[in-house]
Amino acid sequence: MQNEPNETKETKKVSLTFYVASLLIVLLIAVLGTVWTLDIVQSSSNETVSDTNSEEVDSDSEEIDSSIDFQPLEEVYSILMTQYLEEVDSDTLIQGALSGMADSLDDPYTTYLDEVESSSMNEDIEGAFEGIGAEVMKEGEYVRIISPIAGSPAEQAGLLPNDLIAEVDGESVAKMSINEAVALIRGPQGSEVKLLIVRGDREFNVTITRDSIPVESVVYELDAENPTIGYVHITNFNRPTYQELVDAIEALEKDGAESFIFDVRGNPGGLLDSSLKLSNIFVEDGKPLMQSQGRDEEPYIYTANSDELGEFKFDKDSVLLIDGGSASASEILAGAMSQSADIPLIGQATFGKGTIQNVLDITGDGEIKFTAGKWLTADGTWINEEGINPDIEVEMPEYINLLYIDQEETYAIGDVSEEIQNLEKILDALDYDVGAVDFTYDEETEEAVKSFQAENDLEEDGVVTGTTARTLIDRLRELIEENDTQYDAAVEYLLEN
Structure with missing residues (x-):
């Protein structure tokens, strides 16, 4: 992961020989139970999308240990292809090997994406897809809901942050990768999916009708009783979000708003560059927005910069609402607004996702999404698995946790x-x-x-x-x-x- 946001670097890409050898490495891992750590070799130019969910950056990698003997791996591949009881499809072995290599790191944010999954992720970045509308991650034998998207079928069905999905249409997700589970959960608009949900020590079924999750990531209105207060709910951080937020603020100001409530409750995150642009709106140029740190690197400090991140600035009285469903890019925004703009945070502690993911193309039609670094708040705090605490803690009514x-x-x-x-x-x-x-x-x-x-x-x-x-x-x-x-x-x- 690069530190300087405007610096151009070469991206390391997998050569064909090493690509095949890498697949065989995972096969051997499965047989011998040995975890090998590999880096990527051979330079080529390749734009990437990273995720805090994410940031558009390039990536450097070190050369692998040339002393590694790939001969046993080739033998395992050959044995499975020629002597296994049934005929083996080589593509199946390759796809399984790629998934296994990513899964071996035991990192819920590192995963292999095949062509379909890669397309699905790109739809998320653009802000449009069909499904139930929830950000999820793999956690042990379950799929954990980070947050349902505001107004989505998942939210309307009563699903909450930290609910665990045990089954999809009667099929256990225990041995599935996150991509396999998401593929089952998603589906065409109008179709139904039945989920077995675990909440605390209780289980219940919920049938959800899938829908098209809207592209719009900012919704706003004037407070009904206090029309000088504007309310802006940011539901995601995708490519159009910056302009949508600017338009929302300007529209509310035109309608008479003098102070604002910004809301990232239930916002699971999105693109890192989007979170930087949004943070820049509230922070004076030159002040820190956040820090990022890659392996063996010193933290790089991102500062507010109107020339690079947008000229629009906001300086009216405001607060930011947060909760346990505010994750990733939402937490970057919360940290910047709190620490560099002195904007109060109201609600409950955020989710606590303090890592940055990159996505790189590999030979073939797939991509590898992997954790490339961590991000820190403006003052250098790593909030991973801790979250950001509000300045004013306010709980929601107990009945918000009642079951569907x-x-x-x-x-x-x-x-x-x-x-x-x-x-x-x-x-x-x-x-x-x-x-x-x-x-x-x-x-x-x-x-x-x-x-x-x-x-x-x-x-x-x-x-x-x-x-x-x-x-x-x-x-x-x-x-x-x-x-x-x-x-x-x-x-x-x-x-x-």
Whole structure:
């Protein structure tokens, strides 16, 4: 990874001989259980996309140890191709070898991307794809949700940061790579996917209808009760985000906004150059935005620079909302706004992703995405697995963590389960009297359900399934939106300061 953002360097690319040998190395790893560390040789020019998810940079690598004997690896490859019980497809071995090499590092952000996966990642960078709308990573036997994207099917279904996906359409993800799991989760707009979710010590199924995740990464409006306060929610960091944010600020100022609430809650990150441009909006030229550090390198300090990162500057009173779903590029922005622009952070601690990823083409149609360095906040703090703490900590209501109600199940009087306790908590949050909140669907629960059904023009049968379950979740979501304690704290801060 290069330090200087404008310096041109040569990118090291894999030669054909070494490409084949590298594949064989992973085959031997699988057989012998030995982990080998390899670097890339042979110079060629190649533009890359890096990710903090990311940064557009070039990459240097050291030459590999010329004493490595590749003969045993070639023999293993030959044996598998010629003597395995069934006929072996060489492309299958190669794809598996590439994936295995990346997976051997036990780094959730380092992975081999085949042609389809590479195209999918490029769609993400451009800001458009079809799926459920959630940033995910592999964690042990699960796929962990870093954050659902605002307004996405994943968010509407009630999925939360740190939920764990155990199964996709009944298929366990335990032995899948992150790319294999994502390929199953994604799909055409309008199609459905069933996920088995683990939240804490509880499991539940959720069926989500996939959709086209919108390109727009900035949404904004004036506060309904305080029209001099502008609200700007940044949902991702892709290529159009900088201009979208500038347009949003200018539009709100034109409409009378004098102070602003910026929001990166649930924002899983994106391109590093986008986070730098956004950070530059709030920081005076010459002050630090962040630092990056590659292997055996001293940290490089990125500073605000209108000539390189954009001329638009913002200096009105503002705050930034953060939470556990604010990751990567969101954390870079939070660090810059807090440490170099003295803008208060309100909410809860961020996710804690402090690494930078590069993507390099390799021979063939695939790419390798790998962790190339780490980033530090403006003052040099590495926030990896720690996150950034808010200046004003504000928790959301407890009912935000209530579980999704499975619309395919039927809950009725006499049932006893944890799902019933969750259902009663939802009814209680919506101000329906269920008596004691416990695990039993008793007569009081049934009467509460009938009251809910009557007020929502549903069949009054006292049974929760299908439409009743879906409507309960819709009303809970509306309640959460109406009682955003973190947003309310931001409004109060701006009015009092």
